[in-house]
Amino acid sequence: MDVSACSTWVEVDLGAIHQNVSLLKQITGVTVMAVVKANAYGHGIVETARAALAGGAGWCGVARIEEALVLRQAGIQAPILVTGYTSEQRLAEAMDFDVSLTVYAPEQAEIFSKVAQSLKTRLKVHAKIDISMGRLGVFPEEGLQFVRRLNQLPRLAVEGVFTHFASADEPKNPVTDRAIDRFQGLMDELGAEGLRPPLVHAANSATALYYPRARFDLVRCGISIYGLHPSSEALLPAGFRAALAWKARLTSIKTLPPGYGVGYNARYVTIHHESIGTISVGYADGFRRRLGNFALVRGQRVPVVGGVCMDQCMLQLDQVLGARMGDEVVLIGRQGDSSITAEEVADAWGTVNYEVVCGLAARIPRFYLGQ
Ligand SMILES: Cc1ncc(COP(=O)(O)O)c(C=O)c1O
Numbered sequence: 001m002d003v004s005a006c007s008t009w010v011e012v013d014l015g016a017i018h019q020n021v022s023l024l025k026q027i028t029g030v031t032v033m034a035v036v037k038a039n040a041y042g043h044g045i046v047e048t049a050r051a052a053l054a055g056g057a058g059w060c061g062v063a064r065i066e067e068a069l070v071l072r073q074a075g076i077q078a079p080i081l082v083t084g085y086t087s088e089q090r091l092a093e094a095m096d097f098d099v100s101l102t103v104y105a106p107e108q109a110e111i112f113s114k115v116a117q118s119l120k121t122r123l124k125v126h127a128k129i130d131i132s133m134g135r136l137g138v139f140p141e142e143g144l145q146f147v148r149r150l151n152q153l154p155r156l157a158v159e160g161v162f163t164h165f166a167s168a169d170e171p172k173n174p175v176t177d178r179a180i181d182r183f184q185g186l187m188d189e190l191g192a193e194g195l196r197p198p199l200v201h202a203a204n205s206a207t208a209l210y211y212p213r214a215r216f217d218l219v220r221c222g223i224s225i226y227g228l229h230p231s232s233e234a235l236l237p238a239g240f241r242a243a244l245a246w247k248a249r250l251t252s253i254k255t256l257p258p259g260y261g262v263g264y265n266a267r268y269v270t271i272h273h274e275s276i277g278t279i280s281v282g283y284a285d286g287f288r289r290r291l292g293n294f295a296l297v298r299g300q301r302v303p304v305v306g307g308v309c310m311d312q313c314m315l316q317l318d319q320v321l322g323a324r325m326g327d328e329v330v331l332i333g334r335q336g337d338s339s340i341t342a343e344e345v346a347d348a349w350g351t352v353n354y355e356v357v358c359g360l361a362a363r364i365p366r367f368y369l370g371q
Pocket of ligand 1: 164
């Protein structure tokens, strides 16, 4: 199947992912973990992971064991870290498939060790320190004791210690510097006891780019490998390229008479004879059910009119000369001299670019370019 057979599709430029990872490696000078959770932020987990590893990433990061197993089943042999919760029942799989897990509470560490002992295998763990998120992890003051205990527990291999910063995407906010100081303090304590594990890591994309002293041994980069800006304050440097485009095709075009309601509850009513096109993109694809959306047709920016339906929405095409059924429509990406970025869509939706791309539904076919 190719794009000509699809009513809507996503194109992912794997060359861009490859290049973005190489740039991150160059800029940071440390190992890059490609964060490919959530289907690689909507880009497709396996293809993205392969492109990132080819671009020089040394690790893959995922949120859940299920995601790690998808990578292993696809034959990806690079080290993988699950940064979230893993249930006791899944520990055997983690060990079988050589997946490293996050351990973030003393009682959990005891369970991990017991299971590993019962299976006579070694479980690789990274200790999580909670400095500013209020979610998983022990407080920095408890960090030394926690890592000491991890080192005593049989069958646990303490491979890493890490944290995650809450506000690194606001580089002017001093809280991140204070958080780095606290994490560094704990690393000094661990170092003094010879307990500093081989991999200390703290940085997501914004931290990796804006806080060089927080790069430690490895940076965990998600949004930047996709060529998307961490925030409007933490922009990517020149050279990064957005990898994803979201496209559709005009599936209908017709002239509606004045006073004709468009979509459920007639949230748009034509004023005069209006050219209205339809595309197979709806809220079930991740397009928000709101007024004020927009798209590109023949290089022109046009408004989405009426409510977004589950599988379709309508475009006002009066400004587009010669629009035809089958024409390509761009929801994110470039068309001629015009473009719509994920950041722009996020602004319109009152959210962040992360949510826009992560929300792209699994049912949208993905096509990979630049392989
Ligand atoms: C623990 C952890 N590390 C790294 C990342 C990657 O962050 P970013 O996409 O901002 O680079 C995430 C993403 O949310 C995360 O939860």
